Amino acid sequence: MITSAYIHIPFCQQICHYCDFTKFFYNEKLADDYLDALDREMTEAVGKRKQYMKTIFVGGGTPTALNHAQLERLLQTIAASFDVEQCEEYTFEANPGEFDEKKLSLLKYYGVNRISFGVQVFDDTMLEKLGRLHRVQDVYDNLKLFDKYDFQNVSIDLIYGLPDQTVEGFQATLEEAIRLDLPHYSTYSLQIEPKTVFYQRHQKGKLEKPVEEQEAMMYEMLVNKMEKNGTPQYEISNFAKSGYESKHNLTYWDNNYYFGFGSGAHGYLPGKRTVNLRPLPHYIKQVHEQGNAILHEEPITIREQMEEQMFLGLRKAAGVSKSEFQKRYGYAIQNLYNDELQYLKQKDWIEEAGDYIRITPNGRLFGNNVFQEFLLEDDQL
Structure with a gap:
């Protein structure tokens, strides 16, 4: 039974230097066309009768890069396919500085109950080096808005092992994050991926990461400080207070089925994994012609399912x-x-x-x- 859905919104106001996800600069007309296709893809897959979903995760890109009318249309599309009132965890990814009260009120009205917040680092100089548009003050301003609209389930993303980042620098970011006393933290060691600005600089010898010993020190510090803060590690990269573990991400780590909608999205359906087309014109065209955007399907044998059960399950502390x-x-x-x-x-x-x-x-x-x-x-x- 499929009880989780991932929905990809590929638009960003700016492309971060490290990001290799499917993403495109925001364009109002292209975003309208994309939402048309996304509506069709979801309707064809799910049918016209609302389905129960335990978890829904809207990621990107940056879903909140959409304008107010587009954001409401997206929320209406999701509500038309899924019973959002019964959804246990309904998450939106967002970047600091891209929220206003109207966007938050829309999320609240349509049943979103969790925010995944792309903070990355509490250092304005480092944020600029990463190609991020926001600054540290935007984080605090948005967190005040979350409180105003009673969003209690907030997760922030942190990246460590950044170019020119010292152990002491990461410690400052980590301690600032812990002072917020949030229920969930997702943390990642920077990976230099092909087709990114960082990759091009790395190839030219203009960018170096901290050495492995320093990254190991950062990770050990992370685990220890989170444990002392009452947000223990429940997965290799994730920490949460009791009851706030990400139910959607546990879908992946428990090797359970999920829909994947949108350009470049991956799905896991009974007996197969699916990958959608990435280029927006091709995604939009195929959805309107065929009702889906599948680039290819990969059958999953029982052997592969068992291997993945071990790989994914061992990521969890349990x-x-x-x-x-x-x-x-x-x-x-x-x-x-x-x-x-x-x-x-x-x-x-x-x-x-x-x-x-x-x-x-x-x-x-x-x-x-x-x-x-x-x-x-x-x-x-």
């Missing part, structure tokens, strides 16, 4: 449930991975706690090494 794994796939983890589990336990990278297999703090430092042990050979099934 780990992977042995009983749930066997119930879902008909195989016991202990039988499939006996040698691998023994090896990883000897390395102190994996531990068992009752029904759960989970990665250790030491294992998180060698995540890729741990995950590759759970690749299956054909003759293992």
